[in-house]
Amino acid sequence: MAEDKPRLLIVEDDEGLQAQLKWAYEDFDVTIAGDRASALAALRAEEPAVVTLDLGLPPDPDGTTEGFAILDAILSLKPDTKVIVASGHGARESALHAIQRGAYDFYQKPIDIEALGLIVRRAFNLHQLESENARLASKSDEGETVLGGLITAAPEMVKVARTIERVANTSISVMLLGASGTGKELLARGVHDSSDRKGGAFVAINCAAIPENLLEAELFGHEKGAFTGAVKTTEGKIELADGGTLFLDEVGDIPLPLQVKLLRFLQERTIERIGGRKSISVDTRIVCATHQNLEEMIADGRFREDLFYRLAEIVVKIPTLAERPGDATLLAKAFLKRFAAEMNPQVKGLASDALAAIDAWPWPGNVRELENRLKRAVIMADGKLIHAEDLDLEAGDEEDALPLNIKAAREEADRKVIRHALARSEGNISNTARLLGISRPTLYDLLKQYDLQS
Structure with a gap:
């Protein structure tokens, strides 16, 4: 039935071409419009996913x-x-102007029905995948995605999530390696929330943010009178995490003398507060993270090798945002939705130039940089849509990242869409082919053509 077919709006004033296009696209639920008023009325009534638009009206x-x-x-x-x-x-x-304004693609007349049909079907496939992304973001807001707030469509990040889910219910120590801003604390919370310790406390400490002379007291606690200013007995972070999880962020910044004391705790599972004489048993799971190269630090004598092996029973390497194709756009939409609800409800979405700029920017500050730019843009926005300039991303940024030509651009888009579909389907070829609207043999050919792994 027509209502089960994808909805296509054709905006064309040539009656002969109208009939030809409607006949050619019998697989779609086609609506015809010949002017602006009827086109916008059809858009409101039918909400088509794809529109073909003749500029000369x-x-x-x-x-x-x-x-x-x-x-x-x-x-x-x-x-x-x-x-x-x-x-x-x-x-x-016209093509350049249309793309700059947000058109998906451009086709030069006279129209080749078959060629235009390929573009239309590709547009429907992309729209379907973006709808899947929107549903994923919606589910993450409800706490239904893996590891709580993790939003991703990148196979690299899905693999990280699966690894964490597998090790969460064990007692082994986990080390997260990744650049600043990649979401190490979010993943550490994922380890805790996916484990049988989730009823206990999740205690985090940034070892690089605390002066060296205070870090020991923060970790191990102190007795009253242990040093000047110790006016009462205070439990340390390790003790507070008893029955739960302790997250040691930037563990590479722990000084060598304190590394010895931390190693002793990991071996004996007991601590002594500063100024105390009593051994206190503590049952806590250790998750740590660093952006530093600990193997180099071990070679230089700045980090103990025996401590490294105690902390790194499982090592998880976190990709940068630039290594997670498509995730910047997904995350940007999720951040915008959250910040708009909190701070500026008039903001409804991202303009096409903002999406292009987000996709092109290398994000040296990773997810944290993206989050900060979106928050600032939402606060400062005057209109309903966030534009590239609101994000302090100029046109030059996206132009530098443009592919060589339109053929290369389409190949790049195909690669990205296929990788997103593979992530959605967890590598299942049949489900991936269904999402893309193609056959399994066609998908296998594309995987081989683009050198993509399933």
Whole structure:
């Protein structure tokens, strides 16, 4: 039945071409519109996923002004719509202008039905995957994704999550290795929340943020009168984590003398507070993290090898945001939704130039940088959409990252979509092919063509 078919809106004033296109796309639920008013009415009523738009429409059939006005209106009303613009008027300039305004793709007239059909089907596939992403983000807000708040479509990060889920219910120590801002504390909480210790406390301490002369007291606690200013007995972080999990962030910054005392605790599972004489038994799971190269520090004598092996019974390497294809956009949408609800409800989404800039930026500060940019943009935004300039990402950033040509751009997009689908399906070929709307043999051919692993 028509209502079960994907919805396609064709905006075209040539009646002969209208009939031809409607006949050619019988696999879709097609609606025809010949002007701006009927196009926007159909958009509101049908909410099509994909629109083909002729730029030369009345009252400017020989130009492009009316077509671009409709493009702007469609993306303003329904930003996730994939608009494929077709025109014979100044094709190159029109194509660039359309893409800059947020069109999904451009096709030059005269129309080749078969070629345009491929673009339309690719647009539907992408829209379907983006809808899956939106559902994932929605579920993460409800605490239904793996490891609580983890949002990802990248196979690299899914692998990390699966590893953590497997080791969570053991007692072994976990070491998280990754650059600053990659979400090490979030993953450490994931270890705790996925374990049988989740009823206990999760206690975190940043070893690099505490002066060396105070770090020992923070970790092991102290008795009253142990030193100047010790006016009462205080439990340390290790003791507070009894029955739960202790997260040692930036463990590479622990000084050597304190490394000896930490190693003794890991061997004996007892501590003595500073100034105390009594041994206190503590049952806590250790998770640690660092951005430093501990093997180099061991070679230089700055980190004890025996402590490393006690802490690193399982090592999990966390990819940077740049190594997680597609995740920057996913995370940006999730951050925007959260910050807008908290601080600026008028903000509804990300403009196309912002999405392009987010995808092109290398994110040297990783997820933390992305989160901070989104928070600032939401607070300062004047309109409903966040633009690249609101994120302090200029046009030059995205232009530098553009592929060589349109063929390369489409191949890059195909790779990204396939990897997202593989992540969604956890590598299952049949489910991945279904998500992409292609056959298993076609998917195998694409995996081989693009050198992608399932």
